[in-house]
Amino acid sequence: MNTKRQFDDLLLGSIELFCLAAELASFTAAAAAAGVTPAAVSRSVARLEERMGVRLFVRTTRHIRLTDAGRAYFEQCRDALAQLIDAERQATGEQSAPAGRLRISMPTPYAHYRVLPLLPEFRARYPQVQVDVHISNRNIDFGEESYDLAIRGRAPDDSNLIARKLEDAELVVVATPGYLARAGTPASPEALTQHDCIQFDLPSSGRRIPWLFTDAATGKMTGRPTDGGYSSGGDVLGGVTLARAGAGLFQTYRFVVERDLREGSLVEVLPAFGGTSRPFVLLYPHGRHLSLRVRSFVDFLVEKLARNSARQAS
Incomplete structure (x- = not known):
């Protein structure tokens, strides 16, 4: 057994300062x-670079950024420090008090209509956790960006990520009463060829997403391409805004237009062919230590969304 110390107090302090600089992208911050x-x-980072014989940062007069070796080292050090913090809290009986900064990326509709309204309740329960939310419909790279979690509309083909389903979000086709009075109400998905169907282009590929319907004969979910004079790329809420303005028909998540449907500003179309859905999943890297703040947020979110699903089902 090697009894020689691998890390002295100065080195551990240097690692902490390095991680802070990496997270904040600034020595000054x-x-x-x-x-x-x-x-x-700066001295702490130089001490680590000298010890390992690699550059951790590329420095300019105004900016710093991690090298490839620096990013890999940062990911490992961040997880190691999180484990040390959790171990200390558990040993001292403070394990029930999550703390620290939580960084999560999520798409626009799920952020605005599902997660953001829940965050005040989460922070009231765990006031020592600070939440940084990145709202974007692009896929993030956990290896390049320092996020703890991401929510996406489907599980990516990446074996390095763990995907935990949050819910199957029901889809609905909507239009304004004014549009339907002007253009008529389609009686079947086949009749959509006679209508202005607002398109949504997937941010990752630019591909137009097909609309999903339940096949009346088989009961199975089928995709149907549609067409129209409007398309929205990058943000699905653009299509919702167009529909609210009377531009045409649009298929979106029911949770986005629940209030519109209750108030009558939008009308559900083709309900007999509905009941389709798309999943939302919670993603995090395989093998990464989940800190107490991350585990607490995951448990909280799953709990709240399960309640939402139960209320909708009833």
Whole structure:
């Protein structure tokens, strides 16, 4: 057994300052957060680079960015520090108090209509957790960006990610009463060829997403291409806004237009062919240690969304 110390107090402090600089992309910001001087942060990083014989940052006069080796080292160090913090809290009986910064990426509709309204309740339960939300419909790269979690509309073909389903979100076709009075109400999916169907282009591929219907004969879900004079790319809420303005028919998630349907500003079309859905999944890297704050958020979100699904089913 090797009894020689691998890390002294100075080295552990250097690792902490390096992680702060990597998270904040600034020596100055890291110094302010840690209550030390920027020179102390710079010396700590230099100490680590000398120890390992690799460059951790590319430095310019105004910016710093991680090298490939630096990013790999940062990912490992961040998880290791999180494990140390959790171990200390467990040993001292503070395991029930999650703390720290949680970074999560999620798509626009799910952010605005599902997750953001829940965050005040989450922080009331766990006030020591700070939540950074990145709202975008593009797929993030966990290896390149320092996110703890991501929510996406489907599980990616990436064996390095763990996908946990949050819900199957029901789809609905809607239009304004004014549009239907002007263009008529389609009686079947085949009749959509006579209508202005607002298109949505997938951010990842630019491919137009087909509309999903339940086949009356088989009861199975089928995809149907549609066409129209409007398309929205990048943000599915653009199609919802167009539909609300009377531009045509649009298929979207029921949770996005629930209020419109209740108030009558939008009308559900083709309900006999409905009942289709698309999944939303929670993603995180395989093998990454999940800190207490991340596990607490995952459990909270699954709990709240399960209640939403139960209310909708009833």
